[in-house]
Amino acid sequence: MIALTGTPGTGKTTVAAELNRLGYVTVSVDGLIEELGIRRSRRTEGEAIEVDTADLREKALKHWKGFEGGTVVVTGHLSHFAGATGSVVLRCHPQVLEKRLSRRGWDREKILENVRAEVMDVVLIEAVESTGWVQEIDNTHLEPSGTAAVVSGIIKGEKNNYPVKSRWAGELEKWF
Ligand SMILES: Nc1ncnc2c1ncn2[C@@H]1O[C@H](COP(=O)(O)OP(=O)(O)OP(=O)(O)O)[C@@H](O)[C@H]1O
Ligand SMILES: [Mg+2]
Numbered sequence: 001m002i003a004l005t006g007t008p009g010t011g012k013t014t015v016a017a018e019l020n021r022l023g024y025v026t027v028s029v030d031g032l033i034e035e036l037g038i039r040r041s042r043r044t045e046g047e048a049i050e051v052d053t054a055d056l057r058e059k060a061l062k063h064w065k066g067f068e069g070g071t072v073v074v075t076g077h078l079s080h081f082a083g084a085t086g087s088v089v090l091r092c093h094p095q096v097l098e099k100r101l102s103r104r105g106w107d108r109e110k111i112l113e114n115v116r117a118e119v120m121d122v123v124l125i126e127a128v129e130s131t132g133w134v135q136e137i138d139n140t141h142l143e144p145s146g147t148a149a150v151v152s153g154i155i156k157g158e159k160n161n162y163p164v165k166s167r168w169a170g171e172l173e174k175w176f
Contacts, residue, residue, distance in 0.1 A: 001064055001084040026075055039055045098115050
């Protein structure tokens, strides 16, 4: 089980479609959360629903136990909590991420919240803390097929992509 994770908009779903084309099996963590009945909570009305990541890990590990077959790529920004052995974290330059999220029609607050998370390596740090190994791909200037090829190389053990040179911390002052 490999997690394909990253801040919303970094390209997980798009790259997963390319991985399917290459013959990889992909599973959406959102579907898994649904299927396994993972606990969720909403602290205040109107706030985003939070998934209980400890519950996700526990139930996902049981779910995968005894699983026989090849590599399964679990995708989604919570996939690194779903019992995977390693994580591939997609990264994207804040300016490009902002454009991608604006195109979705998201409000400013939600866009900036995600840009901030990307700048501050939030998903990377979570992935480092929750899976055995981590790789990163700066997806800013790649085509989805090119990114999928790098993911495939990582899965086959032919590529080592950690740590990447791209760090956006220098962008913090520009944005916040
Ligand atoms: N190299 C690339 N890889 C992936 N997506 C790209 C790339 N370049 C541009 N894009 C565009 O960026 C957007 C990425 O959206 P996508 O839904 O794949 O992100 P996501 O990480 O799955 O987000 P979410 O966490 O919200 O599901 C798409 O509109 C896609 O066309
Ligand atoms: Mg997605």
